Amino acid sequence: MPRIHVCSLARLHDTVAATGAGHVLTVINAGTPVVRPPSIAADRHRFIGVSDIVAAHDGMILPAEDHIAQALAFARAWDRAAPLVVHCYAGVSRSTATAFIAACALRPDFDEALIARTIRARAPSATPNARFVALADAMLGRQGRMIAAVEAIGRGADCFEGEPFHLDLGPRGP
Numbered sequence: 261m262p263r264i265h266v267c268s269l270a271r272l273h274d275t276v277a278a279t280g281a282g283h284v285l286t287v288i289n290a291g292t293p294v295v296r297p298p299s300i301a302a303d304r305h306r307f308i309g310v311s312d313i314v315a316a317h318d319g320m321i322l323p324a325e326d327h328i329a330q331a332l333a334f335a336r337a338w339d340r341a342a343p344l345v346v347h348c349y350a351g352v353s354r355s356t357a358t359a360f361i362a363a364c365a366l367r368p369d370f371d372e373a374l375i376a377r378t379i380r381a382r383a384p385s386a387t388p389n390a391r392f393v394a395l396a397d398a399m400l401g402r403q404g405r406m407i408a409a410v411e412a413i414g415r416g417a418d419c420f421e422g423e424p425f426h427l428d429l430g431p432r433g434p
Contacts, residue, residue: 268351282342
C-alpha cells in the first residue's frame with residue numbers, strides 16, 4: 261500500500277531504514293546539512309530549501325508557489341512502489357504540511373478534513389505550516405477546504421521534535 265511517512269531530520273535515517281522507503285522529500289532551511297540515506301538514490305531525493313514561516317522575515321525564505329510546485333512534482337513522480345519519507349527539521353510543521361498536501365494531490369477523492377484529523381490522531385504535535393497549505397489549496401483548486409481542515413485541527417502540542425507517523429494512500433483512506 262502506498263504510504264507517506266513523516267519524521268524529523270534526527271530520525272530520517274532510522275525512518276528510511278525501518279520503512280524501506282524509496283524516496284525522500286526534504287523540506288528544511290536552505291543550507292541545512294542533510295545526509296541522504298545510503299539506500300536512497302540521488303534522483304529519489306528532493307531538497308527544498310524554505311523557512312518555516314507564514315509571513316516575510318529578513319534573512320528567511322518565505323514559502324512560495326515554486327516550493328509547493330516542487331513538492332507536488334516530486335510527490336506525483338513517486339512510483340509508490342516503496343514508501344515516501346517527508347521530513348523537515350522537527351517533523352512538526354513543514355513536513356506535516358507537505359505530507360498533507362501530497363495526500364490531497366495524490367488522492368483527490370480523500371476528504372481533506374479526514375486527512376487532517378488522521379494527522380492529528382497520529383501526531384499530536386503536528387502543526388502544518390498554514391502558508392504551505394494555503395498555497396497548495398489554491399494550486400490544487402480545493403476552494404479553501406484544505407485551509408479549513410488544518411484550521412479545524414488547530415495547533416499541535418508543544419514539543420522539541422514530533423513523533424514519526426504515516427499516512428496511507430490505499431483505498432481505505434489515510
